[in-house]
Amino acid sequence: MKAAVYxxxxxxxxxxxxxxxxxxxxxxxxxRVRVRVSGVNPTDWKSRSAGPDLPAEGQxxxxxGAGEIDAVGPGVDPGxxxxxxxxxxAAHGRFNGTAAQYTVxxxxxxxxxxxxxxxxxxxxxxxxxxxxxxxVFADGPVAGRTVxxxxxxxxxGNAAVQLAKRGGARVIATISSEEKARLAAHAGADHVLxxxxxxxxxxxxxxxxxxxxxxxxxxxxxxxSDDIDVLVxxxxxVSYATDAPDxxxxxxxxxxxxxxxxxxxxxxxxxxxxxxxxxAVSEALRVGGVRPMPEHHFPLDRIxxxxxxxxxxxxxxxxxxxx
Ligand SMILES: NC(=O)c1ccc[n+]([C@@H]2O[C@H](COP(=O)([O-])OP(=O)(O)OC[C@H]3O[C@@H](n4cnc5c(N)ncnc54)[C@H](OP(=O)(O)O)[C@@H]3O)[C@@H](O)[C@H]2O)c1
Numbered sequence: 129m130k131a132a133v134y135x136x137x138x139x140x141x142x143x144x145x146x147x148x149x150x151x152x153x154x155x156x157x158x159x160r161v162r163v164r165v166s167g168v169n170p171t172d173w174k175s176r177s178a179g180p181d182l183p184a185e186g187q188x189x190x191x192x193g194a195g196e197i198d199a200v201g202p203g204v205d206p207g208x209x210x211x212x213x214x215x216x217x218a219a220h221g222r223f224n225g226t227a228a229q230y231t232v233x234x235x236x237x238x239x240x241x242x243x244x245x246x247x248x249x250x251x252x253x254x255x256x257x258x259x260x261x262x263x264v265f266a267d268g269p270v271a272g273r274t275v276x277x278x279x280x281x282x283x284x285g286n287a288a289v290q291l292a293k294r295g296g297a298r299v300i301a302t303i304s305s306e307e308k309a310r311l312a313a314h315a316g317a318d319h320v321l322x323x324x325x326x327x328x329x330x331x332x333x334x335x336x337x338x339x340x341x342x343x344x345x346x347x348x349x350x351x352x353s354d355d356i357d358v359l360v361x362x363x364x365x366v367s368y369a370t371d372a373p374d375x376x377x378x379x380x381x382x383x384x385x386x387x388x389x390x391x392x393x394x395x396x397x398x399x400x401x402x403x404x405x406x407x408a409v410s411e412a413l414r415v416g417g418v419r420p421m422p423e424h425h426f427p428l429d430r431i432x433x434x435x436x437x438x439x440x441x442x443x444x445x446x447x448x449x450x451x
Contacts, residue, residue, distance in 0.1 A: 130451060131228030132431045135186035137178055140432035140439070144176070144189070152224055152232045154201035159208060159238045161215055166226040166428075166448040167192035167251035169283065172219070173435045183223075189431070190448070191219050193226025194250030197238060204235045212247075213238040216254030216406070220395050226251075227431055229450055239406060242414045249420050252283075252445040253409055257418070259394040260287035261405040263344045263366040264295065266390060271296030274336045276358065278302045278323060279346035280312030281443060284368060286421055288344045289315035291408070294417045297342075300335055302328075307443065315419055323351070332358040339363060349375040356381045364388040421445045 129151045134143040154160040172190050193215045197208050215238050219225030224232050241250045263284075264270060275292040279285035280301025292299045293316035301317035303309045309320045321331050332340065332354075339360030345351050348367040352375045355365050365387060382389060397405065412418050422444035426434035428451060437446045 129229035130428060131188050132428060133186045133188050134176055135182060135184075137176060137182070140173065140176065140435040144432045144435065146429055146431070149228070151230050154199055154204070154232050156202045157204060157234055158201040158232050159197045159204055159213075159235050160199040160201075160230055160232050161193070161195045161213060161238055162198045163193045163195040163215075163226050163229060163231055163450045164247040165194050165251035166190045166450060167194075167254065168434050168438045168446040168448060169255040170438055171255060172225075173439050175219075176435065185223055187219065188223060188225040188228050188231075189219060189435070190226040191217050192251055192254035193218060193231060193450075194241060194247035195450075198230070200235070208235070208238075211238075212241040212250075214241050214250035214253045215239075216258060217395065227428065227448055227450075236403075236406075239410055245413055248423055248445075248447055249413075249418065251447055252420060252423075253413070253418070255394060256283040256287045257291070257409045257412075258397075258402070258405045259368055259392065260284050260344070261291050261408050262394065262397060262401060263368050263392050264288050264292045264297075264342070265405075265408070266366060266392065266401075267342060267364045267388065269295060270342060273341035274298045274300065274360075276300045276302070276332065276340040276343045276355075277312075277317070278343070278351055278355075280315065280317055280320065281308030282346055283421065283445065285344070285346055286311060286315045289317045290417065290419055291412065292344075293317075294412055300332060300340065311421065311443070323354070329354050329357045336360075342366065344368070347371040349373060353378070356385060356387065359385055359387055362386045362388070364390060366390045366392060368392045368394075423447055425449055427451070
């Protein structure tokens with residue numbers, strides 16, 4: 129099969145190569161997916177750039193993808209062969225990422241794609257939507273609550289806006305450009321604010337005089353002070369991204385607010401948390417509750433360009449078309 133692979137960590141165009149590899153066989157409890165589209169996320173270039181030495185076989189990149197199951201291992205219902213699926217965490221602790229004609233994953237990591245939902249949409253779900261779903265709902269339902277999503281045009285942020293709206297919340301999203309404002313509004317944000325405006329905190333307070341109930345934050349170090357200023361007592365700030373340097377924690381202000389500060393790494397959710405998030409994303413997909421971002425397509429031969437596009441914060445979803 130045709131696959132992208134890297135054997136050492138470093139810049140995309142220095143380490144990524146296209147090679148021919150044997151088609152992998154699914155083991156017990158696994159399915160093999162004929163990948164049609166691979167979705168690229170920041171995690172893919174970050175783990176390609178730095179980390180411990182790789183095993184001799186190297187690493188096929190990319191966690192997310194979509195395609196059809198073409199073989200199942202022992203213990204998996206053979207009726208799954210032919211099923212259209214979206215795939216998540218394919219490269220997490222495993223060789224076979226999605227930037228290849230075939231990947232092999234545990235059966236639960238290949239989730240049925242409803243009829244009428246394309247592979248492009250499916251390949252954009254895993255990391256952004258599962259993370260967003262968990263961040264928005266980790267502290268319980270949001271119906272009737274006000275949720276602030278910072279970076280509402282980012283992949284995770286945009287998914288969080290959509291999922292919070294779907295959960296019945298009033299959603300405030302932050303952005304830094306007109307184009308990003310349109311994307312956040314398209315996702316369903318009730319209010320879209322430029323977080324760089326000098327009166328940003330006052331704007332949030334006008335919308336939510338008692339404070340916002342939950343904040344899903346993409347840049348906790350930059351935003352923590354503003355977050356505390358707009359958070360309701362006993363409210364929750366959920367951080368899922370690092371922006372160096374780490375913030376100083378203003379204990380007195382957080383204590384006064386009886387604030388909850390939560391941190392999320394999607395790879396380390398418990399099995400129950402992951403299942404709950406994946407099922408909720410599937411349900412959103414089934415009822416038409418997912419609005420895809422603009423797409424940037426690259427052929428597999430140009431996967432280095434795709435990784436670089438994500439490193440440069442391309443606005444929208446970066447996808448690799450698998451031949
Ligand atoms: N913990 C996890 O499990 C997990 C899961 C997924 C992603 N992540 C991480 O989360 C980050 C975002 O991922 P992504 O795929 O959503 O990236 P993305 O599509 O590039 O979006 C990042 C967004 O953050 C916004 N942003 C940056 N600084 C901001 C600030 N101070 N306030 C408000 N918005 C700000 C950017 O908008 P502006 O240009 O307007 O600032 C941009 O829209 C990455 O670092 C990624 O590695 C972590």
